[in-house]
Amino acid sequence: DQQVKQNSPSLSVQEGRISILNCDYTNSMFDYFLWYKKYPAEGPTFLISISSIKDKNEDGRFTVFLNKSAKHLSLHIVPSQPGDSAVYFCAAVARQLTFGSGTQLTVLP
Amino acid sequence: DVKVTQSSRYLVKRTGEKVFLECVQDMDHENMFWYRQDPGLGLRLIYFSYDVKMKEKGDIPEGYSVSREKKERFSLILESASTNQTSMYLCASRTSGGWETQYFGPGTRLLVL
Numbered sequence: 001d002q003q004v005k006q007n008s009p010s011l012s013v014q015e016g017r018i019s020i021l022n023c024d025y026t027n028s029m030f031d032y033f034l035w036y037k038k039y040p041a042e043g044p045t046f047l048i049s050i051s052s053i054k055d056k057n058e059d060g061r062f063t064v065f066l067n068k069s070a071k072h073l074s075l076h077i078v079p080s081q082p083g084d085s086a087v088y089f090c091a092a093v094a095r096q097l098t099f100g101s102g103t104q105l106t107v108l109p
Numbered sequence: 110d111v112k113v114t115q116s117s118r119y120l121v122k123r124t125g126e127k128v129f130l131e132c133v134q135d136m137d138h139e140n141m142f143w144y145r146q147d148p149g150l151g152l153r154l155i156y157f158s159y160d161v162k163m164k165e166k167g168d169i170p171e172g173y174s175v176s177r178e179k180k181e182r183f184s185l186i187l188e189s190a191s192t193n194q195t196s197m198y199l200c201a202s203r204t205s206g207g208w209e210t211q212y213f214g215p216g217t218r219l220l221v222l
Contacts, residue, residue, distance in 0.1 A: 004151075034208055043113070043199055043213025044152070089151060093208055096167065099144075099151040 003027045004092050006100035014108050019077040021103050023090035026071065030092035035064060035075050038087045038102070047088075048075070080107045112136070113214035115200055121220045128187040130217050132200030138212075139205050141183035143167075143175065146197040146216070158183055190221045 005024045013019045023033075031052040036044035050057040050064045050073065057064050063076045077084055085107050090100045116131035134141065140159055144152040144167075154167030156175040164175050172194060176184045183202075187194055197218050203211035 002150075006151075009149075032208060041118075041215060043201070043215050045213070046209050046211065049207075049209055091152075096142075096154055096157065097152075097208065097211070098168075099153070101149050101151040 001026075002101070003030075004090060004098050004100040006088075006090060006103050008103050009101070010104040010106070012106045012108060013080050015082055016079045019075075019080045019084065019105055019107065021075040021077075021088050021090075021105065023073045023075075023100050024071060025073075025092050027092070027094060027098075028071075029094040030098075032093040033064070033066060033073050034091045034093070034097070035062075036089045036091060036099075037084075038089065044089055077105075080105075082107050082109050113200055113202055113212050115198075115214040115217050117217050118215065119218050119220075121222065122187075122190050123222055124191060126187075126190045126221075128190050128219065128221075130185040130187075130198055130200075130219070132183045132185070132202075132214055133181055134183075134200075134202040134212070135181065136202060136204075136212070137180065138202035138210075139180075140203050140211075141177065142201040142203075142211075143173075143183065143185045144199045144201065145169070146199055152199060155185065190219075192221050195219060195221045 034049040035047040038044040087102045142157040143155040158177045200214040
C-alpha cells in the first residue's frame with residue numbers, strides 16, 4: 001500500500017495562474033517532506049522541502065504547505081510559467097525517501 | 110557542477126540475461142541509491158549504500174543485487190532479467206547531510222524482452 005499518494009496524475013493550468021499540487025501520506029513517522037521536479041530524459045531535481053515542525057515554507061514562486069493533522073501537503077506555484085511543465089513528485093522521509101506517484105503539470109501559454 | 114552519470118540511457122536485454130547498470134558520482138558522496146520508476150508507482154527504492162562495500166535492501170530488492178567496490182561507483186545487477194524488470198532505473202547520491210543534497214542521474218530505460 002502506497003504511503004505517499006498523489007491522487008492527480010495530471011494538472012493543466014494557464015500561464016500566470018496558480019498551480020496547486022497535492023500529496024497525502026499515511027505514515028505518522030514521516031518528519032520531513034520534499035518536492036522534486038522531473039523533466040523528460042532527466043533525473044528528478046530537488047525543488048523545495050519542509051520539516052514537520054513547520055506548516056509553510058516559501059522559496060520564490062514556490063510554497064509548500066503542510067497540514068499534519070490531515071497528513072496532507074501541497075505545492076503552490078505562483079505565477080505558473082510554461083517552463084514549470086514537468087512531473088512533480090512529493091517525497092517523505094522516515095528512514096529513507098518514499099515517493100508519491102507524481103503529477104504531470106502542464107502550463108499552457 | 111554536480112554529476113551523477115549512468116552508463117547507458119537505453120538498454121534492451123533478453124529474459125534470463127545478467128544485466129549490469131553502472132552509476133558514477135563525482136561529488137565524493139557517502140550515500141548512493143538505486144530506484145526504479147514505473148507509471149502510477151513513482152520511484153521505489155531497490156538498494157542503497159552508506160559506504161564502500163556496504164549495502165542495504167530498500168523496499169523492492171527481490172531480483173536485484175548491488176556492488177560498491179569504490180566510493181564513486183554503485184552498480185545494480187539483475188542476476189536473471191525478467192520482463193517485469195522492464196522499467197526506468199535511476200541512480201542517486203547524497204552527502205550524509207540534508208536530503209536536499211540528493212542528486213539523481215538521468216536514468217536508464219531498460220527493456221527486457
